[in-house]
Amino acid sequence: MGRKLLLEHINEPGINTFDVYRQKGGYRAVEKALKTMSPDDVVEEVKKSGLRGRGGAGFPTGMKWGFLAKPEGVPRYLVCNGDESEPGTFKDRFLMTHIPHALVEGMIVSSYALGANTSYIYVRGEMMPQIRILEKAIAEAKAAGFLGNNILGSGYNLEIYVQPGGGAYICGEETALLESLEGKRGNPRIKPPFPAIAGLYGCPTVVNNVESIASVVPIVNDGGEEYAKIGIERSTGTKLISASGNINKPGVYEIELGVSVEEFIYSDEYCGGIANGKRLKALVAGGSSVPILPANLITKTAAGNARLMTYESLADGGFQTGTMLGSGGFIVYDEDQCIVRNTWNFARFYHHESCGQCSPCREGTGWMEKVLHKIELGHGTMEDIDLLWDIQRKIEGNTICPLGDAAAWPVAAAIRHFRDEFEWHVLNPQESQTRNYGLAHYADPLAPVVQ
Missing domain, CATH: 1.20.1440.230 (NADH-ubiquinone oxidoreductase 51kDa subunit, iron-sulphur binding domain)
Known part of the structure; x- marks a missing residue:
């Protein structure tokens, strides 16, 4: 059984509430960061962790944070991208539904690290139940003193707002998201300038995925170096995978990066094999936007190496013989699929x-x-x-x-x-x-x- 960092307490009754989440160690990362660490310390731990963006691009999160401009007298913003819309991808929706406080805690720690006093969670407009769940979690955290003015007596102030999305897949692109958040049509902006220089309302802004922000919590709790020990090569930590298609056990799984694709498909711990005893035909490993792989390239690369659930291994061979980990939308096709x-x-x-x-x-x-x-x-x-x-x-x-x-x-x-x-x-x-x-x-x- 692989190590769980985000879904460790997923089956705990009431884990969606503040009290139960707190009993299971929730908000320790906020206490540690605000009481014992400077914002730069938090950024450094995220850099050490090797965390890469979990929304699809896989760009190093700490490096992205390091690009944030810090002009005097200009506000900075953190925006969480919860506009999960790609076919076959539903792990962020699952996280927001069942462990909303993991995202709220991650937002507080990340906002502190970036010097943001106002932050937003932009959620796909069709996900109204998740929006209500997050609003309740934010209210609970604020009532307990983890949001608002002078959080935990640290002098740090923060408000978090949930914004329903515009109902468009394009708003998952960070600049289109910012346009929509400003009340405009969600058209992507020409870059440069990048959001880190001129983002929301023309101010320095970081846009991160739901899973990326939630992952900051175990990084701060355990330290970036400990997080980096999980996984393999430049694919560190754990990853949430949305598994669907012709498999026996569809659902959301948290894996240690480095598990073989074959093990993920056929192990009873994960997908449980191909449904109805049929043969594997093809796989979409990272959501509908990544190249499909035929069966002969799924378990082994063209060079004959085992295909692993990592950014590097799935991409081995380029698009000729490889694909991308992407958003983790893992869709399996059996022999009967067209x-x-x-x-x-x-x-x-x-x-x-x-x-x-x-x-x-x-x-x-x-x-x-x-x-x-x-x-x-x-x-x-x-x-x-x-x-x-x-x-x-x-x-x-x-x-x-x-x-x-x-x-x-x-x-x-x-x-x-x-x-x-x-x-x-x-x-x-x-x-x-x-x-x-x-x-x-x-x-x-x-x-x-x-x-």
């Missing part, structure tokens, strides 16, 4: 969620959806497969924000690894139209965690 149909389903999502600001994304995502749908229905040609490849190539790298890349990468990988399946649809139009393919099944995001 790659063309699942790729079309993702393309529909990205076409719908494009903000329309960049023409390659605005037009290209729509054409990818149309061409994929045409092939799926048995009306495609071999030239359509080449057209799809050309469209995705002209989207990638040509947009203001990464949504264009996120839409292009799954299509490119599907054609790269499963071109024969696309060709089958073209060569067998009648069977393609009548065969009852199913989309991979997704887990209930709020299902109880499986330990």
